[in-house]
Amino acid sequence: DAGVIQSPRHEVTEMGQEVTLRCKPISGHDYLFWYRQTMMRGLELLIYFNNNVPIDDSGMPEDRFSAKMPNASFSTLKIQPSEPRDSAVYFCASSGTEPYEQYFGPGTRLTVT
Amino acid sequence: GESVGLHLPTLSVQEGDNSIINCAYSNSASDYFIWYKQESGKGPQFIIDIRSNMDKRQGQRVTVLLNKTVKHLSLQIAATQPGDSAVYFCAVGGGSNYKLTFGKGTLLTVNP
8 A cells, every 4th residue: 555645745835825735545544634743833633534524623723724625535735825834744644444543644844935 | 622741852762772752641531542653754653552441552562551540651662773763752532533632742762
């Protein structure tokens, strides 16, 4: 299995631009999680989906952030407009029959200047 | 809300020694506990988990101990190897959703 796939691996953008992060979960997994990791705040859950439906988005910082899961094999996290404080590593994770046993992708390092 | 902390932000050990990484949590309703390993530039990697109905679980070279009375979790790594050098996170979950709350992490450095 290829594991969780994320793209791009690195993204550098200017403040105000739209950023789209992509994730392909492990085949057969029906839970998908988006996390953000910073030195100051550690690893934080932003949103998670079950069977493509958003279950809990209470961690999404503000309206500038949105996430979608149009099908079982693809999810996006969009930031519009981006701000310097959004700079972080964004991880996607998926899980199957044991929802807590989450498998993480390699992450997208986002830098907003 | 849930908070998860670590007693030691860094731990340095000699190759071959045993390592113990500790974690405290605050929510007594937590019932699922996981340890993750994160190497530089990579995503967290699942190591071992334990449910609240257990107090010990062993894996390959790793043991997780859970003390629900004092809300404390530990990860023991036997015969630590240079490849074990990484940041270790505890994560705690429970309740009707599958949200995990992660600790801040402990950096383990193994000296050859």
